[in-house]
Amino acid sequence: MTTPSIAQLLSNTLYYKRFFPYYAFNLLAGLDEQGEGAVYSYDAIGSFERCQYSSTGSGQAYIIPVLDNVIGHRNRLDERVELSATEVVEIFKDTFLSAGERDIYTGDAVELYVITAAGVTMERFALKAD
Amino acid sequence: MNKAVASGYVVHASTEGSTLAQFSDSSLVPPYTTAAATIEHRGFSPYDFNGGTVAAVAGPDYCVIAADTRLSSGYEILSRNVTKVHQFTDTAVLASSGCKTDVDQLRSWMGIQLKVCMVWHKSLLDSRCVFPF
Numbered sequence: 525m526t527t528p529s530i531a532q533l534l535s536n537t538l539y540y541k542r543f544f545p546y547y548a549f550n551l552l553a554g555l556d557e558q559g560e561g562a563v564y565s566y567d568a569i570g571s572f573e574r575c576q577y578s579s580t581g582s583g584q585a586y587i588i589p590v591l592d593n594v595i596g597h598r599n600r601l602d603e604r605v606e607l608s609a610t611e612v613v614e615i616f617k618d619t620f621l622s623a624g625e626r627d628i629y630t631g632d633a634v635e636l637y638v639i640t641a642a643g644v645t646m647e648r649f650a651l652k653a654d
Numbered sequence: 655m656n657k658a659v660a661s662g663y664v665v666h667a668s669t670e671g672s673t674l675a676q677f678s679d680s681s682l683v684p685p686y687t688t689a690a691a692t693i694e695h696r697g698f699s700p701y702d703f704n705g706g707t708v709a710a711v712a713g714p715d716y717c718v719i720a721a722d723t724r725l726s727s728g729y730e731i732l733s734r735n736v737t738k739v740h741q742f743t744d745t746a747v748l749a750s751s752g753c754k755t756d757v758d759q760l761r762s763w764m765g766i767q768l769k770v771c772m773v774w775h776k777s778l779l780d781s782r783c784v785f786p787f
């Protein structure tokens with residue numbers, strides 16, 4: 525099943541419980557039918573949108589502005605550079621480190637998943653355990 | 655009506671459902687009775703926030719999704735090593751923060767829905783149609 529179909533299915537599943545919602549803030553990531561990366565972000569009752577980057581949870585306020593600048597290339601004047609998967613992983617490590625410093629609920633470790641046509645790989649990165 | 659028990663204690667047979675109804679002050683014991691209504695569980699919330707952060711980025715031919723592994727409740731850490739990520743298919747990965755029990759149930763239910771959907775739609779070209787779901 526393709527990622528856009530799963531995205532729609534998740535939205536419908538969440539809306540079934542519109543009046544006693546799942547208290548879950550979801551992010552769905554995958555490859556679409558053209559092989560391009562797809563990220564869908566949801567609210568608790570199934571409203572969803574495809575976007576280039578997103579973050580939810582307790583540390584979202586610390587991470588989203590960084591992604592706006594680095595991934596979305598907002599508020600900067602230098603030339604836009606295309607980022608590879610390994611570069612994005614390194615950016616995520618720094619971002620989660622910073623979020624973990626300020627947010628008490630974020631820490632211990634981060635699991636970083638890279639999804640490509642070849643498959644899914646996972647890397648675990650340790651954060652501060654305080 | 656008093657009833658003598660073999661051990662020698664006297665047990666007040668209660669005509670109400672609660673065995674603690676012998677206490678005359680009904681505001682201390684559930685069901686709490688007030689002038690307006692009868693409240694079964696005072697201050698109970700079915701939701702708990704178990705914390706955590708997830709983030710994802712889409713590229714031209716890749717996707718990166720990350721989630722921390724801390725599970726907390728209030729100011730306590732319940733676990734340092736609980737995954738927030740779940741893989742649905744070869745290419746689709748879900749990461750969720752919020753109430754862990756709701757997340758687990760949602761995953762479980764989504765897994766079932768996916769299987770049912772694939773049984774019904776295996777002969778269709780996949781697109782954004784998930785009728786009748």
